Amino acid sequence: MLDLIKSRKSVRKYSDKHIPDEDLRKILEAGRLAPSWMNVQSWKFILVKSQENKDLLSELSVGQAHVKNADALIVCVADKNAWEETKITHIKNPALNPALQGENGILIRTLEQLIYPIAYMMLEAESLNVKSCIIGALGNEITGVLPDVYTKAKQKLGLNENQIISTIITLGYEAEHTETTKTRKEFDEVVFLEKIGSKF
Numbered sequence: 109m110l111d112l113i114k115s116r117k118s119v120r121k122y123s124d125k126h127i128p129d130e131d132l133r134k135i136l137e138a139g140r141l142a143p144s145w146m147n148v149q150s151w152k153f154i155l156v157k158s159q160e161n162k163d164l165l166s167e168l169s170v171g172q173a174h175v176k177n178a179d180a181l182i183v184c185v186a187d188k189n190a191w192e193e194t195k196i197t198h199i200k201n202p203a204l205n206p207a208l209q210g211e212n213g214i215l216i217r218t219l220e221q222l223i224y225p226i227a228y229m230m231l232e233a234e235s236l237n238v239k240s241c242i243i244g245a246l247g248n249e250i251t252g253v254l255p256d257v258y259t260k261a262k263q264k265l266g267l268n269e270n271q272i273i274s275t276i277i278t279l280g281y282e283a284e285h286t287e288t289t290k291t292r293k294e295f296d297e298v299v300f301l302e303k304i305g306s307k308f
């Protein structure tokens with residue numbers, strides 16, 4: 109697993125080769141199986157293959173070309189409805205029940221749950237040699253940019269007012285191979301033993 113993580117990189121230039129449905133299904137299945145708070149599974153994943161929807165989502169992503177040039181997209185939707193649908197109303201302590209953490213808390217918790225399936229899908233894709241890029245720069249309720257495009261995209265994708273387009277994953281085969289260079293903070297800059305400043 110660590111070798112896969114080390115070799116993965118964001119890829120933004122794709123070849124014309126199509127990803128088989130079988131592999132797309134495996135990638136989506138990895139997302140479906142991700143863990144979540146009290147198993148709330150507050151997510152929807154919309155597979156997009158049509159050029160029309162890719163173009164619209166590229167526009168929503170402030171014109172990022174790799175969104176329209178990818179072979180397929182996974183639109184990751186944060187679904188605030190899920191907290192109500194999950195039978196956790198008997199839990200009265202807000203620390204244990206995000207549904208009691210207020211509007212802002214619910215928003216943060218719902219977005220938080222999506223991180224895990226996104227990571228799972230990205231790594232499953234990598235294991236199938238399907239390259240990806242996470243797209244967070246887009247118009248939605250959080251950024252407040254491109255409100256008209258966002259409304260159109262939500263309508264087109266069949267989303268309701270409690271469902272937020274949080275993230276898009278672009279998928280495709282690499283147009284030309286480039287070496288992976290990881291620019292990351294050093295281990296001792298981010299990892300500590302017992303307290304900040306103490307090395308592991």
Ligand SMILES: Cc1cc2nc3c(=O)[nH]c(=O)nc-3n(C[C@H](O)[C@H](O)[C@H](O)COP(=O)(O)O)c2cc1C
Binds near residue numbers: 116172243
């Ligand atoms: C939450 C999130 C949002 C991101 N949004 C974008 C984006 O909108 N466009 C883009 O090209 N890359 C985006 N990225 C990719 C990062 O730029 C990339 O992961 C980072 O520079 C590290 O490079 P690497 O993935 O090749 O290791 C995003 C990554 C994350 C985790």
